[in-house]
Each structure stands twice: as C-alpha cells, then as structure tokens.
Amino acid sequence: xxxIKDMNVFYGHIHALQGVSIQxxxxxxxxxxxxxxxxxxxxxxxxxxxxxxASGEITFxxxxxxxxxxxxxxxxxxLVPERRRIFPNxxxxxxxxxxxxxxxxxxxxxxxxxxxxRLFPILKKRTKQFGGTLSGGExxxxxxxRGLMSRxxxxxxxxxxxxxxxxxxxxxxxxxxxxxxxGITILLVEQxxxxxxxxxxxxxxxxxxxxxxxxxxxxxxxxxxxxxAYLGV
Amino acid sequence: xxxxxxxxxxxxxSIYALMAMGYCLVFSILNFSNFAHGAMIMIGAYVGYLFCxxxxxxxxxxxIITAVIxxxxxxxxxxLAYRSLRERNAPSLYLIITAMGISIMxxxxxxxxxxxNFYAYxxxxxxxxxxxxxxxxxxxxxxxxxxxxxxxxxxxxxxNNSKIGMAIRAGVADPIxxxxxxxxxxxxxRNVFFLSGIFAGISGVFMGLRYMVYPQMGWITNKAYIAAxxxxxxxxxxxxxxGFILGIIETIVSVYISSVVRDVFSFSMLILxxxxxxxxxxxxKYEEKM
Ligand SMILES: Nc1ncnc2c1ncn2[C@@H]1O[C@H](COP(=O)(O)OP(=O)(O)OP(=O)(O)O)[C@@H](O)[C@H]1O
Ligand SMILES: [Mg+2]
Numbered sequence: 336x337x338x339i340k341d342m343n344v345f346y347g348h349i350h351a352l353q354g355v356s357i358q359x360x361x362x363x364x365x366x367x368x369x370x371x372x373x374x375x376x377x378x379x380x381x382x383x384x385x386x387x388x389a390s391g392e393i394t395f396x397x398x399x400x401x402x403x404x405x406x407x408x409x410x411x412x413x414l415v416p417e418r419r420r421i422f423p424n425x426x427x428x429x430x431x432x433x434x435x436x437x438x439x440x441x442x443x444x445x446x447x448x449x450x451x452x453r454l455f456p457i458l459k460k461r462t463k464q465f466g467g468t469l470s471g472g473e474x475x476x477x478x479x480x481r482g483l484m485s486r487x488x489x490x491x492x493x494x495x496x497x498x499x500x501x502x503x504x505x506x507x508x509x510x511x512x513x514x515x516x517x518g519i520t521i522l523l524v525e526q527x528x529x530x531x532x533x534x535x536x537x538x539x540x541x542x543x544x545x546x547x548x549x550x551x552x553x554x555x556x557x558x559x560x561x562x563x564a565y566l567g568v
Numbered sequence: 569x570x571x572x573x574x575x576x577x578x579x580x581x582s583i584y585a586l587m588a589m590g591y592c593l594v595f596s597i598l599n600f601s602n603f604a605h606g607a608m609i610m611i612g613a614y615v616g617y618l619f620c621x622x623x624x625x626x627x628x629x630x631x632i633i634t635a636v637i638x639x640x641x642x643x644x645x646x647x648l649a650y651r652s653l654r655e656r657n658a659p660s661l662y663l664i665i666t667a668m669g670i671s672i673m674x675x676x677x678x679x680x681x682x683x684x685n686f687y688a689y690x691x692x693x694x695x696x697x698x699x700x701x702x703x704x705x706x707x708x709x710x711x712x713x714x715x716x717x718x719x720x721x722x723x724x725x726x727x728n729n730s731k732i733g734m735a736i737r738a739g740v741a742d743p744i745x746x747x748x749x750x751x752x753x754x755x756x757x758r759n760v761f762f763l764s765g766i767f768a769g770i771s772g773v774f775m776g777l778r779y780m781v782y783p784q785m786g787w788i789t790n791k792a793y794i795a796a797x798x799x800x801x802x803x804x805x806x807x808x809x810x811g812f813i814l815g816i817i818e819t820i821v822s823v824y825i826s827s828v829v830r831d832v833f834s835f836s837m838l839i840l841x842x843x844x845x846x847x848x849x850x851x852x853k854y855e856e857k858m
Contacts, residue, residue, distance in 0.1 A: 385747060399728030404750070422738045433738050433751075436750045481749075
C-alpha cells in the first residue's frame with residue numbers, strides 16, 4: 336500500500352533520516368520502534384507532508400505521494416501526531432469536525448461523529464467541553480478519534496500511549512486493534528516496544544536515522560539484540 | 569453633557585475596536601503585528617472619498633465597495649510581501665519590519681500620486697446632530713457604533729458557525745495540526761487578511777468622515793494598536809473592549825481635562841496596563857505552542 340524508497344530528511348545540518356526504506360501492506364499493522372531521537376516522528380511527519388524530504392520516493396497505492404499535506408489527507412492518509420496536539424480552544428465536537436475538514440457530506444460526518452462517541456464513550460459526555468480542559472487520557476482518545484474522522488485508509492499513530500497510565504495504554508492498544516479490524520492499515524510508532532511488537536504484523540527498528548532491523552513483530556520479540564536494546568530484559 | 573461625551577466616546581471607540589480587530593485577527597494567527605494595517609485604513613479613507621464624494625455613490629454603498637477593495641488589497645499585500653517569508657519560517661521580526669516597509673511605501677505612494685492635500689468628505693447625512701434629552705448627539709457616532717456592532721456580530725457568526733471560521737480558530741492554536749486535518753493554511757490566511765482588510769476599509773471611511781483624508785492618517789491607527797495591546801494582542805474580545813475603553817477614556821479626558829493631554833494619557837494607560845498585566849486585559853497563552 337505504502338512504499339518508501341531511500342528517503343533522506345535533513346533539519347539544517349542534522350541528517351535525521353538516512354536512506355530509509357520501508358513498506359506497509361494493505362490491512363497490516365506495522366510498528367516502528369527506536370530510541371529517542373532516532374527519527375521515528377520525522378518519518379511519520381514526512382509521510383504526512385509536514386516535514387519536507389530531501390530525496391526519496393514515496394508511493395501510495397502505486398502512485399507517487401503528493402507533497403502538500405491537504406492532498407495527502409485527501410488520499411486517505413491520516414496522522415495522529417505526537418503529544419496529542421488537540422485544539423485546546425475548540426470544543427470536543429469541533430475537534431472531531433476538524434478531523435473531517437475535507438469531507439463535504441454533512442450527513443455522513445454526523446454518522447461518523449456518533450460512531451466515534453460509541454468507540455470512545457469517554458468523549459460523549461464532553462462534546463461541548465473545550466479540548467484544553469480534557470485530561471491527558473481523554474485528549475489522547477480525542478486525537479485518535481479526530482484522526483479517524485477523515486475516514487482514512489491508512490492511519491499513522493505517533494506514540495499514542497505517551498504519558499498514559501498502564502490501564503489506559505492497554506485500552507489504546509485495544510482500540511488500535513479494533514480500528515485495524517475495520518480494514519484500516521496502521522503504521523504505529525511507539526516507545527512501548529513490547530506492546531508495539533506484540534500487536535504488529537511486521538516491525539522496523541530505527542537507529543540514528545537508519546533502519547537497523549526489520550521483521551515479523553512476534554519474532555522480533557524473541558530477538559536477543561532487540562530484547563537487549565529495546566525491551567529492557 | 570455626560571451623555572454626549574459617552575456617545576462620542578462609544579462612536580470613536582467603536583472605530584478603534586474595528587481597527588483593532590484587524591490587527592488582532594492577523595496577530596492571532598501569524599503572531600506578528602501587521603503595521604501595514606494602518607496604511608490600509610488610510611487607503612480605505614481615500615477609496616471611500618473617491619466613491620462617496622467624486623463619483624457620488626450613496627454613503628453606505630461606498631462603504632461596502634471600499635471594504636471589498638481594501639479586503640482584496642490586503643490579500644494581495646499578504647501574497648506578495650508576507651507569504652514567501654512565512655514559507656521560509658522567517659522570525660516574526662522580519663514580518664513586522666516588512667509590514668512597516670509596506671506602510672511607508674503606501675503612504676509615500678499616495679503622497680507622490682495624489683499629493684499631500686487634505687480632503688474632507690462631503691455632508692453625507694441630511695442632519696449631523698440629534699437632540700436627545702437636551703444633549704446633542706453626533707449622528708456619525710451613532711452610525712459608526714452600529715456599523716461596528718454589525719461587523720462584530722458578523723465576524724462572531726463567521727468564526728463560530730462556518731467551517732473556515734472553525735479552521736481559522738484551530739489554526740490560531742496549532743497551524744501544523746490544522747494542516748494535518750487537510751486544511752490549506754494559505755487559504756485560511758487569505759481569509760484572515762480579507763477580513764482584516766474589510767475592517768480597515770470600513771474604519772478608514774469613518775476616520776476620513778470624522779477627521780480628514782491625508783497620506784499620514786494611518787498613524788492615527790496607532791491608537792487601534794494600543795487598543796489591541798490593552799485588550800491583549802490576539803484576543804478578539806480584548807481588541808473590541810480595548811477599543812471601546814480607549815475611545816471613552818480619550819473623549820472624557822479631552823472634554824473634562826484637555827485634548828492636549830489626550831494622547832499622553834492613552835500612551836500612559838498603555839504602559840500602566842502592560843506593567844500590571846503584561847499580556848493585556850484578556851491575553852491568553854496557549855500551553856505548548858510548538
Ligand atoms: N524541527 C526540528 N529541527 C531540528 N532538528 C529536529 C527537528 N525535529 C527533530 N529534529 C532532530 O531530528 C532527530 C530525529 O527526531 P525525531 O523527532 O524524528 O525523533 P523520534 O524518534 O521521534 O524521537 P522521540 O522518541 O523522542 O519522539 C533528532 O535528533 C531531533 O533532535
Ligand atoms: Mg517522536
């Protein structure tokens with residue numbers, strides 16, 4: 336579904352992604368793990384079009400990926416960004432409607448809103464509350480729901496469990512699997528390497544801007560090198 | 569006497585509020601003070617004079633035409649002068665300096681083409697004053713007050729009930745997340761500049777009508793900037809309330825103390841408020857603006 340070939344990204348002199356190639360197939364969950372500053376967010380942000388890439392080819396459904404973020408969203412790609420980034424001055428309902436910004440069929444949007452409130456009951460009681468007044472966990476649910484409101488085929492999540500209590504982390508991972516079961520392909524970036532490998536079909540390990548390993552998620556859990564570096568066992 | 573002072577204050581204040589809204593809209597989304605706004609107000613005064621006095625179109629129609637023209641000019645200003653800076657992530661300071669440059673350029677353009685003459689609007693109302701409770705109330709104060717209120721209400725409805733309005737509010741808090749939703753940030757900016765230009769045109773016509781039309785009149789809009797800062801740059805309710813407060817206090821000072829100390833008073837008030845509340849009366853800071 337999505338193929339990246341030999342991508343390079345720079346921030347000034349920092350060579351953040353160095354010849355990265357990955358592939359994500361239809362209906363998979365693919366995880367990317369790696370330590371802080373490895374370039375995970377940079378990878379997702381450059382797919383989403385908010386970070387410019389210096390070179391490299393990205394194809395989505397066999398076509399070259401456009402570079403402007405609004406054209407990318409139109410193709411059915413959605414990013415749930417790191418650190419939530421909900422709109423604090425918009426209500427929960429408006430935050431969700433922003434997720435559906437490019438959709439014009441109001442009726443369908445209303446139906447999806449109801450669907451989000453069913454999937455994330457926490458949000459239902461807070462439709463009129465400002466995003467900034469939600470708790471961290473509620474905000475995380477809101478960003479995921481907002482990311483789904485564009486009806487993506489391909490959903491990218493950047494550290495969805497960041498700052499969440501263990502039971503909420505559990506819930507977020509269950510939601511991700513539930514979303515995947517509706518046919519949405521998922522590219523997941525996570526600090527929680529154990530969970531990320533557990534739910535992934537396949538995974539990549541990013542180290543200092545380069546892909547160091549890749550393989551089947553479950554098998555990587557047993558790889559001694561990965562155990563050592565990322566699973567802390 | 570007091571009623572009259574109050575109405576004059578509200579009339580002047582409403583124009584300050586309208587001008588301050590233009591500063592505020594741009595500041596809230598781009599984080600810089602668009603000093604070209606003052607020049608746009610001056611151009612609005614000339615364009616209004618052209619339609620109303622030279623061509624002879626009815627006053628309120630002239631306001632609408634002027635608003636559209638300055639709206640478009642303001643969009644062109646952004647497209648030509650600010651966009652390339654924005655796309656290179658230039659610091660706000662560069663934008664501010666560019667805006668000042670535009671302002672000086674427009675002022676001199678008018679100076680060199682139209683000249684430095686002062687023009688006065690013709691009598692646009694059949695009557696200039698109303699007698700209420702034995703006070704004489706200026707009709708221009710009443711009209712400017714109501715026109716501003718209508719603008720404020722329309723802006724409120726636009727920002728709160730339209731999709732683009734919602735995206736503009738989202739963009740104020742987080743431009744990158746707004747782009748991630750599929751909004752074209754340049755389109756949002758274009759809308760913001762169009763609105764700000766509309767307010768510049770309308771307030772320019774009223775300024776011209778109240779005082780005179782001349783190339784340096786844009787500098788009066790420093791007052792609007794003070795109003796926006798008093799209210800808290802970036803806060804629309806703040807800009808509106810700041811405008812009214814400034815208008816009323818200025819009028820009271822010039823009537824009861826002396827019009828000579830009026831401006832000294834305005835600037836002192838600005839300094840005092842910033843000392844006590846550095847973000848202005850209604851300034852907000854979003855956490856983690858990154
Ligand atoms: N906007 C930026 N300007 C300059 N350097 C940046 C910028 N964003 C990221 N970097 C640098 O690029 C490298 C990769 O950053 P990135 O955010 O992609 O890492 P990450 O793998 O997501 O880390 P984390 O797990 O901490 O989120 C880091 O060295 C970082 O300092
Ligand atoms: Mg990251």
